[in-house]
Amino acid sequence: MKSKALIWKELLDLSRDKRTLAVMIIIPFIGLPAMALVTTGLSSTQTTTVYIEVLDNKSLYIAKFISSQVMELSKQYGLRVNVTISNGPPKSIYNILLVIPKGFYKNITYINGIGTLYLKSLVGSVQSSEVKSIIENVIGEVKESVVVNRVKILANKSGINATPYNVLNPISISSGYYLPSGSPAPVSQVKLSYTARLLEFSLFFVANPAIILMGDSVLGEKERKTIETLLATPASKTSIIIGKLSASVAIGLVTAIADSAGVILYLSMISPGSLKLTPGLIGVNLAVSALLVIMSAAIITPAILRSSSIRSAQSVSYLLMMVALGIYFSALFIDFQRLPYYVQGILMVIPFTQAALALQNFVLGQYVLMATNLVIMVGFILLGIFISIKSFNTERLILSK
Amino acid sequence: MVYIMKTKVEVPMDNNTDGNKYVIDAQNIYKKIGKKDVLKGVNLLVNYGEIHVLAGHNGAGKTTFFRILIGLLRYDSGTLRVLGLDPYKSRQEVSKRLGYVPEDSSPYERLTGYENLKVYALIYSDGNEEIAERYVERGIKISGLKDKDLSRKAGEYSNGMKKRLLIARALMHSPKLVLLDEPTNGLDVFSAYNIRKLIKSMASSGTTFLISTHNMSEAEMLASKVSFIAHGLVIYTGSVKSAIEEFASVNLEEAFIKAVGERE
Structure with a gap:
């Protein structure tokens, strides 16, 4: 019952620290989507300029074909492109230069000739590289049509009945996806898996607030000179820890949801249509996030209780957050299950890994493994609380400077 | 804002002593913090219902002794009973019947x-x-x-x-026992007066007070019994009057200075 009073006190105290809460909730929730809006907004207003210099009169129609295709494809990708075709050198700076030299047409229409194109892009422009890649694709189409014509000519000359497409594509690949259980997976599963990876990355933002709040809750009392009277009350060590943990977790959950939502909004705005959220994934993400918030607060508590000041607690918290960042950033690129066993062994003892694995296992349909990850997280929570109670030393708390 | 308390606070108290002779019974308490011997064998007996003032200079060991009495710090040796219990081993039990205001608290x-x-x-x-x-x-x-x-x-x-x-x-x-560590330190005259008035009022209802102070005038105003603490030792315990008489002084401040001087 003493815990109830302490939870009430902690909730009141933490919820009235408006500035900290604003930094924790409003900045990620509003700031990240706003940042995405600015990025996408600015990106959509910038124009990539392409200059096609045609030095071979017979190739003018090829230049026009490339121009129209590039304009159309760029529009599909939401890119603004301006293409200029001329027979002289450019008079200003363009993002991309394509030069069709003299004799190009003659070379590509000759059965054994090679026509060379000169494609250059301005250094340091992100959008240029995207448009350059579109131009290369269009040139690929031109190349294919030249090859098809050459095959037709050769087939006619040799009197062989051959379909040019088959000659050029002797191997057909029928690709697909499957789950670890062996059952086939739809293409949408790939999107779901990609979304899960982004959610794993966003777990970093989920873990943070509880770590910071727990530090403030314990050592803030010391710095605000309220700890000594609290320790002189009949409140037990357990009820003090549970009270502080519960309040940090409650507010940590609210901030975690806001932060996580901010990250998801940000990601979906900068790459629209690439995410797939299902009720199951949202539910599992919420459960994982809730456990992660509790676990983060529980595992930082023993370290906070051993810290002498908020500053030293912040150093420990920073270290822990770096570990979390390392794990969740790696989750974007690494399949933990595919790592060598000794590396997996090391990663498994890092509590944060379990949260990332739970999400990965869910999207792969490995529900037993996912449940195991969640149970291990609960284990880490209990271990954290147990060590906190055992290492709660009033003398250290009072005397440390 | 200047505020003078006019009413006497009536709080019914339970004067049951739980069969203990003393509220505080400290014998030969030693405490080392880091490399410093902060308490070097403190002896102190506090009776039920008294305002016992522990007077001493800064760094004499008053705060450390208070923290030991509450069970926040462990004492290295000696025997200690607060309300009949060892406060370090029974912190929760003791704290139920105790009130504490540290010097530097908020x-x-x-x-x-x-x-x-x-x-x-x-x-x-x-x-x-x-x-x-x-x-x-x-x-x-x-x-x-x-x-x-x-x-x-x-x-x-x-x-x-x-x-x-x-x-x-x-x-x-x-609570049966209230520990106040430098209760008027840093307060203006009116606030300090109000606090002293409050302590006297509560004591008259039966609460036992142990108050630490380095302000001898305050000790003189409040104490039914006074103990001098210097360099980690209680060097004198008695009434204010007997302290003044024993050290042939005009007031408690002079008595304290003479008492400490005799030890050095």
Whole structure:
């Protein structure tokens, strides 16, 4: 019952620290989507300029074909492109230069000739590289049509009945996806898996607030000179820890949801249509996030209780957050299950890994493994609380400077 | 704001001594912090119902001794009984019947005065809302704070109001023993006067006080018994009058200086 009073006190105290809460909730929730809006907004207003210099009169129609295709494809990708075709050198700076030299047409229409194109892009422009890649694709189409014509000519000359497409594509690949259980997976599963990876990355933002709040809750009392009277009350060590943990977790959950939502909004705005959220994934993400918030607060508590000041607690918290960042950033690129066993062994003892694995296992349909990850997280929570109670030393708390 | 308390606080007290002869029975208490011997064999007996002032200079070991009495610090050797129990081993049991205001402490500044009282009332009543409400009512009476002050955040209070709130919070559950570490330190004349008046009023209702101070005039005003502590040792215990007589002094300050001088 003493815990109830302490939870009430902690909730009141933490919820009235408006500035900290604003930094924790409003900045990620509003700031990240706003940042995405600015990025996408600015990106959509910038124009990539392409200059096609045609030095071979017979190739003018090829230049026009490339121009129209590039304009159309760029529009599909939401890119603004301006293409200029001329027979002289450019008079200003363009993002991309394509030069069709003299004799190009003659070379590509000759059965054994090679026509060379000169494609250059301005250094340091992100959008240029995207448009350059579109131009290369269009040139690929031109190349294919030249090859098809050459095959037709050769087939006619040799009197062989051959379909040019088959000659050029002797191997057909029928690709697909499957789950670890062996059952086939739809293409949408790939999107779901990609979304899960982004959610794993966003777990970093989920873990943070509880770590910071727990530090403030314990050592803030010391710095605000309220700890000594609290320790002189009949409140037990357990009820003090549970009270502080519960309040940090409650507010940590609210901030975690806001932060996580901010990250998801940000990601979906900068790459629209690439995410797939299902009720199951949202539910599992919420459960994982809730456990992660509790676990983060529980595992930082023993370290906070051993810290002498908020500053030293912040150093420990920073270290822990770096570990979390390392794990969740790696989750974007690494399949933990595919790592060598000794590396997996090391990663498994890092509590944060379990949260990332739970999400990965869910999207792969490995529900037993996912449940195991969640149970291990609960284990880490209990271990954290147990060590906190055992290492709660009033003398250290009072005397440390 | 200058505020003089006019009413005497009537708080019914339980004078049951639980069969213990002394509220505090400290024998030969030693405590080393880091490399420093802070307490070098403190002996102190405090009777039920008295205002016992522990007077000493800064760094004499008063705060460390208080923290040991509450069970926050472990003593290295000696025997100690507070309300009949070893406070380090039975911190929770002892703290139920004890009130404590450290020298350098503050209420929860983001909580209102009322909420400050309510949180501690719920802790002392083990979550019993009815009992907690009674404690809060008593705390409000003791603090002398007005309704509009109680609904303000404690961070907006003056030092004197904060101290009154802290003392009320330590007294509202009718503890048998109250430890006040330098209760008027840093307060203006009016606030200090009010605090002393409050202590006397509560003591007349039967509460035992152990008060530490380096202010000898205050010790003289409050103490029914005084102990001098210097360099980690209690060097004298007796009434104010007998201290003045024993050291052939005009007041307690001179008696203290002579007592300490004799030891050095």
